[in-house]
Amino acid sequence: MPPKKKGKGKGKGKGKKKGKKDDATLELEDKYKRTMDEIEALKDHLAIRKEYTRRAQSASHQVQERMSKAETMLQEHVSDQKSINADMTRQYKTMQTEMGLKIHHLEAELIRTRTHLDMTKEELKSTQEERDRMVKERDEEIHSLNIKVSSMEKAYEVILREALDNLTMKITDARKQWENKTTHIHGKAKQVLLELGLNPLDI
Template sequence: MPPKKKKGKGKGKKKGKKKDDASLELEDKYKKTVDEIQALKDHLSVRKEIVRRGQAISNDWRQKVEAAQQELLEQKVDQKSINSDMTRQYKTMQTEMGLRIHQLETELGKTRQQLVHTEEQLKQTRQEKEQMMKDKDEEIENLKRTITNMEVDYGKILDESLDNLISKIDMAKERWEEQATLVHSKNKQVLLEFGLNPLDI
């Protein structure tokens, strides 16, 4: 009889050990799932940092556009001032020529050449300024398009990152629930084999 009792105690210890191993395995799987979720959170944090940097770059480009617009405005003001000054000089020259025409007949040809040269410079200056303003307008439009594209791209990146994170969390949750259910069923079966009711424990 005593040897039988010892044998029974040995079996009980073995079964208890299996139960402990199953619990440890479930706990390890749970910790692994928690670690995976933490890794996904870290990944999302990195994505958020990328988006933040993208927004900073977008703000920087926006400031550059504003500076370019301000520079263009100043150039327009300068152009107006140059045109006004050159027009005033031209009118002054014409007035002086009218007053001194009888004294400057010998220099009339030279003065006419100078006048033609001044008009060509004025025309060339106007053309250069118009081309410069056109180039600036095109540059501003390109910058605006670049900013818009960057905002759309970073918005897509953020949306994709969030969708991927949610999908991975859902998958991890489903795996954990399936494993937990399986372990629970095995433990319940073991308890039933020992004649124990799981609801009583």
């Protein structure tokens, strides 16, 4: 507070002192006022700083909550991702095992099929060779039979010809003999008729 003003004094000396005191008082009041203004300004500034601090703390708290939620979500995501990765790894290993078993089964089936195919080829080759052999033997046998038939035909032809010739000769001989006998019989018959006095021409 500004100092209290003293009562008016008497005399010029006292007036001069009073003027000096008034200037000092005014200067002091002015300083006081400036100081109070600065204090008020500092108070306002401090209030603004407190508000900024409060807002910053609130924002920091919100950011921390968001970061906490984000970290929780991230941990959940990481956990879900781990679970997904583990499940995918398990599925991949299961699929790989099944694929390996399937490939092994197919390879074994392929080996059996190739073995069966080779055996079938060998059997087919053997069958073809046997068929060719049988066809060759049949052709040779037919050829041999044809030769035998041809030989038999010639032999039968010769035999038949000889038999026919012999039969022809026998027939010729028999005819001659029959003719001779007939001539002899006719001669005897004529002689008998003549002996009986008959003319053979009249009979």
